[in-house]
Amino acid sequence: MTKIAERKAALLERLQELDERIHHIEEELDEPVSKDWEDRSVEREEDEVLETMGVTSQAEIRMIQAALERIEADEYGFCVKCGVEILPARLDVLPYTPFCKNCAV
Template sequence: MTTLEERREALLARLAELDSRLHAIEAELDVPVSKDWEEAAVEQEDDEVLEALGEQSRTEVRRIRAALDRIRKGEYGYCVECGTEIAPARLDLLPATPFCAACAAKH
């Protein structure tokens, strides 16, 4: 069984990974565009993929920060919608989830 402190540490570690990823994406997006038309087109497609990955990472960062806030408030592990306890196995798989399985199915 995972303890609350272990989940907190895992969330903080994932937050650090995402921070590194976002910095790498931003650095890659700052690279000047090629003057060659075909290369520029490929680079634009790559940039679009990077931007999408960046947005996914920013969304996950928001979820993790919200989970860390729930830990600080003593509300972690309880569904934000219905208030029931979230199954430990679900938290092991999705430590930042704010919803029990039943409420997550509604979203």
């Protein structure tokens, strides 16, 4: 398996994980609220955390989908801003990054 095929498989696996997380968050947010005021206050705080996790997950999903599109277009691994090859070590850490180290700053 080539390095790009390995990265694609990892991206697809992460996409599945994020999809499951978002569905779990949606289920928790759809649960009925407590009638007790104090419990409702705690639930609201938990909902805010869940909503933030959902927004973060959705942003990561968009970045992964864009990376998968770059793989399909044979443009993966090259900076979308300057065109230079993205270092493999950077892609190991951020496999969906569209930018080289210099352009990411």
